[in-house]
Amino acid sequence: MEIPLILQPVAVLLASAVVVPLIDVVGRAAKAEKIREIFAVAAFAAAFTSMLNLYFEIGRTGPQSFVLGDYGPSLGGVQLYADELSVFVSLLFCGLGLLAAIYSVKYMEVDTGLDKYYSLLLTLVAGLVGVSFSRDFFNLYVFWEMMCISSYTLVTFRKYRWEPVEAGFKYLIMSTIGSLFALYGISILYGLTGTLNFGAISSMIPLLRERAGLLTFYLIIAMLVSGFGVTAAVVPLHTWLPDAHPAAPSPISAMLSGVVIKAGVYAISRSLFTIFSPLSFDYGTLLMILGVLTMTIANLGALMQRDIKRLLAFSSIVNIGYILSGLGIGAYALTTYYASFPQIAISAAILGVMGALFHLFNHAIGKGLLFLGSGCFVHELETRDISRMEGVGRRMIWSGVSFSLGLLALAGIPPLSGFWSKLFIILAGFSVPESGLMKVVSIAIVINSIFAASYYLWLIQRIMLKKPSEKVGQASEAHPLMVLPLLILAIVLVVVGLWPGMIIQFAESAARALLGG
């Protein structure tokens, strides 16, 4: 029996997660312990390849769908569904997972229990990919919790230190309560419609709107946004993130900041835009307000950090703010202006959502690069204090240069990719001439970007330009296996910055898939 293409990535990842500990036992017996690393990297590569196949298949024949078992979707059968948006985010998930696995080979060498580490990394990515393929809430919740439980465990992987345990417990409690709130919202939605399938629910919403009252639906929207928003680190639910990201091992910080919080954004946008049409529900305002709050408060928090990974963690929250406001601008334009200027509203919505998705891509690549790069410095110097790693970029030239490229890209310096995505979000805000609120949001993004760019440049100056102290002077370049993922990510940022056309096209088709054509 041939496995359908859409099941392959998840199946490969889950099966290898089970096999890794067995391989480890065999490897120990045969005195070839590296075999588990090679196997894990190969599993990620296989999943990435099957994801690429799926992408080409979707390009040829349109969205793929698969229903598990004999139940129809409306009876609650598990439905997997992949369109351009799902593939857009899950290619990122698998790609960054592959690079994090390559990086871990050297970085995690000193730790024990690595069979569990690779197993958990594989289930983490399997959960992420599953979330992006789910077409019903049941499936979404199961994959969501699979992802969450793996990431709690990975944050506390170095349990012999106090910091990961404390941060991990905080993360676990906050994130679990968040997921439960989302589940509560889902249960109310189930009570109203009697089904959990996205398509079936969204077709019943217009009929139920009068009977159940608008307030019930806004309650459900609030529960979904706050529930998934904990993982997406939306202010005021962000407090776990600046603790958990620095405490985790660097490849895991890169995964958390690069893709796990993006899964939160994905779940918010997928459940809102697919189920509640932006034409009849006004959640754009909510998303814009949350976005502006998120970026402003996180920027202020980032100013007082001396710990390099903590600074980067705050900057992740800032970028989530940009992404949310991009989505909010898109939804708001459709809600408010579709009746009066349908053409302008649609183009503004596509521009805003496309900018948000493009920024999601840039931030995943850029922040993955930054956390892996800071991991190189931390691995070499064994400190996370910025003042004690001044000038380290001069000693570790490859890591230093790619680290600075990542910072410049996220600061939005023109030839690099971060510039384009911010430009699209800001342009979307200005594209409806009548709207004051959208302009205010765009101006807030501009101010916050300039503000963020100032501390990125400050960090480059500290890392690259200062004279190295005696201890830093003894640092030498990290192992090639740790530098390779950095170089790949830096090259992606430069290439996408110089030729953004292809990825813009991909993001635009993803935005159209999200908004429903």
Place this chain on the structure above:
Amino acid sequence: MVEVWQLFVTTSALTVIIGLYCVASKRNMIKTVIGVEIITSGINLNFLAFGYGPYGQDPLAQSVVITSIVIAAAVAAVALSMVINAYRHYGSVDVKKLSRLRW
């Protein structure tokens, strides 16, 4: 006339509130984990209450609840293992002792 399912929905909302209160007010880490479990059972009850119809229980709601119980068990296992590790580091399960990380 109050219907049966309405009673159950109200009970489940109260259970969720009790669980939230437990998480917010208790200083013992184990009690915090218990609070999370109470919230889970409240939400499970909500699913079952909505799934109850004239032909009996909807299998969809049952399968969601069974899966959710399994997931809650996994979360509790991870959380309690963290409590054990916290106890090894701090010699206490008081949440207030875990405040070395600032905001």
